[in-house]
Amino acid sequence: MSLKLGVPSKGRLMEKTFSWFDKRGITLSRTGSDREYAGRVDGIEGVSLVLLSAGEIPRELAAGRIHLGVTGTDLVHEKLPLWDQQLEEVAPLGFGQADLIIAVPACWADVDTLDDLDAAAAGFRARHGHRLRIATKYHRLVREFLTAAGVADYTLVDSQGATEGTVKNETAEAIADITSTGETLRANHLKILSDGLILRSQATLWRSRVAPMDAVEKSALDQFLQRLSQ
Ligand SMILES: Nc1ncnc2c1ncn2[C@@H]1O[C@H](COP(=O)(O)OP(=O)(O)OP(=O)(O)O)[C@@H](O)[C@H]1O
Ligand SMILES: O=P(O)(O)OC[C@H]1O[C@H](OP(=O)(O)OP(=O)(O)O)[C@H](O)[C@@H]1O
Structure with a gap:
């Protein structure tokens, strides 16, 4: 299976999220028609894109249905009373303040x-x-x-x-x-x-503490995090 990265499907956070990853050599893109919520990740192996409402990303991370997700601190704190037990902050992204x-x-x-x-x-x-x-x-x-x-x-x-x-x-x-x-x-x-x-x-990249991972996904996560720290 692949590592699932949830990003906002529209609105002010989507484009800035795409360009934040682009600068780090990871290309996120929407595929299909304008209205189709499908996308892909290039520049790194084993990661798939899940397009979601910014407001739903906290819940998907906490349920372990996505491994990584971009959304605002406000939405995480509001929707997840125990957010620091369920999620870990990987990086503040410097937009969406x-x-x-x-x-x-x-x-x-x-x-x-x-x-x-x-x-x-x-x-x-x-x-x-x-x-x-x-x-x-x-x-x-x-x-x-x-x-x-x-x-x-x-x-x-x-x-x-x-x-x-x-x-x-x-x-x-x-x-x-x-x-x-x-x-x-x-x-x-x-x-x-x-x-x-x-x-x-501000917009932040979060990692789920509870999403199950097999060995392939674990290795994709290590590579992903390493890429972001370069
Ligand atoms: N004017 C603004 N400038 C910068 N960031 C903002 C602004 N308004 C909202 N945000 C941030 O953008 C994020 C998404 O907010 P928004 O209200 O668009 O979410 P949402 O209602 O869940 O989205 P959707 O309509 O896709 O469900 C939040 O983290 C919020 O803090
Ligand atoms: O301080 P400002 O730069 O004026 O931005 C603040 C506004 O932006 C957001 O609304 P949004 O545009 O998402 O519309 P909404 O209220 O219908 O959600 C937020 O809810 C405020 O209304």
Whole structure:
């Protein structure tokens, strides 16, 4: 069998992942039609390409269905509570940098910190009869972060995209999402809490600690890792 390398099948991470490997003499390419999720690996023996959603790569690594995978630190930490038992970080790739942050409406003049948010949340509940809503797709990381900060009077609402729009759409009062240039936050009149940084993320190459390997795959892995360290 061959060593399975999972990479994002589209979007901002795919092309940069391909060129990162290219610079190391490993050519990843998509094969078939534009829409077909098939690919190949040239320049090294015994490695096959698996094209996956960036969000599914953590789970595939943890289940041992792929041996290596490229995805963001944020997605690994969010989806795998025991990530360091299941995966090992091989190399940060130097792109896909983004910060997971908490942001509130820029017009909330007296809310700049988590303590302020906590106070605003209590007032909000008294006034509106329901808890202040924070929209996010990072449920686990946000809950853990807010618990550690002593903020409890809120509710998470699920948002799988266009999260910054939820405040304008009145489905949430605050958001927790990834920011890179900050443009989406600015365009949606949101500001980051001064102590609202939850996690710094970047695209990273991970190795599964649990994927079974035969002797051929083991030797392919050794060669692969050696190539990357050159
Ligand atoms: N604006 C950005 N700049 C840089 N990196 C970003 C940005 N937004 C998201 N990312 C990173 O890109 C990675 C993939 O995010 P994305 O939201 O595209 O994943 P996904 O929703 O699982 O993808 P898919 O739509 O294929 O399921 C994440 O690790 C994330 O941190
Ligand atoms: O700080 P910026 O450079 O503006 O980037 C941040 C935005 O990029 C991502 O969204 P994406 O483009 O993936 O769209 P989505 O929200 O629909 O997932 C992220 O969820 C932010 O919305």
